[in-house]
Amino acid sequence: MSFAPVVPLSGYGGWAFLKRTMESQKAAFAASPATKTDEAWFRERIGSITRAEDLVADRRLLKVALGAFGLDGGINNKFFIQKVLESRTLDTGALANRLADKQYQKLAQAFGFADFATPRTQLSDFADRILRDYGTRQFEIAVGAQNDDLRLAMHAERELPVLALSTTTQDTKWFTIMGSAPLRQVFQTAFGLPTGFGALDLDQQLATLKSRAAQVFGDSDVAQFTDPAQMETLLRRFLARSDAAAAVSPTARGAAALQLLQAGQQSAGNFLSLLR
Incomplete structure (x- = not known):
């Protein structure tokens, strides 16, 4: 039987738990x-x-x-x-x-x-x-099977600093984010942008993202996400807003509950092993 990552909470609480148990969970998954x-x-x-x-x-x-x-x-x-x-x-x-x-x-x-x-x-x-x-x-995919928001957060934490350190222009970095479905979703949710945002003219999207970044972080440059504190602020906002949106949807709550039930005994056993 394969190891299913343990994600007992949604939102930022789930992220904090995952970060705290990351090494042991990844080792169990690799084994x-x-x-x-x-x-x-x-x-x-x-x-x-x-x-x-x-x-x-x-x-x-x-x-x-x-x-x-x-x-x-x-x-x-x-x-x-x-x-x-x-x-x-x-x-x-x-x-x-x-x-x-x-x-x-x-x-x-x-x-x-x-x-x-x-x-x-x-x-x-x-x-x-x-x-x-x-x-x-593959570990990210396995986490995503439990909670896709956490998979997106893991992806952003891995990919965004690499993009931030690249030698391309600031606008090119933002266009890269816009062209990456996972990164786009993280920023769009963190900034509270509507689902139809992607239908806007590309230059208008660029201007909006830079403006929102400046408002939230005090800087519109993607290079700032090499700073762990800025990265954590981004992910906290993304997870909080995403969790809040899911909470107002009865369908989403029901799906999350079913997902937890389906994890069953396997997740419970994994959880206990992590706490030993």
Whole structure:
């Protein structure tokens, strides 16, 4: 039986509990049979893969490769994924570079099938790096099965500082946030923006996000989210507003209650093990 992360509370209380138990929960998740099986298969076989065609032909390897970049949904689109992996990422016109979702570009760069005479799969630490990212994202997915708001918070805490440190312009960083569904949802909820906000003209969205950031944080620059205090303020606002919105919906309350009941004995046992 796989380990289901324990999330006994919603909102910021659930986030605080998750942060406090994160290391033990991640260790238990990594030790689950399903995760260990994926890891063993990848370690054993990835060194023999030198072509994109070979990677997409092995569904279990492809599952880990895509999962490491949050691209799990592409597992059945092998032709497209192969074309992405065969992209020369140093060529600005390459397929991987032209796609709106930059995770495809990162996937192609990580494997390097078209960029180097010898792909990165032959590097001694390649499996370690891919499996580290795979484990992180799969744990987030598992948390999301219990509470999707916490998954979004984990995603933002991981991705936003990386974006904040990038050398792109301030506006480009905001456009990147707008183009990322998880990050957009965090900011849109934290700023109390309506669901139809995304239908506005892009420049108007940009101006609104920068204005709200300046009002809430005293600064409109995305670079501020390298500061853990600013990040915590953002996540606290997101989780509080999201939890409040769910609380006013009887349907949402019923769904949350059903979800907790379905967790059943497994979550209870996991909870007790964390408190020992």
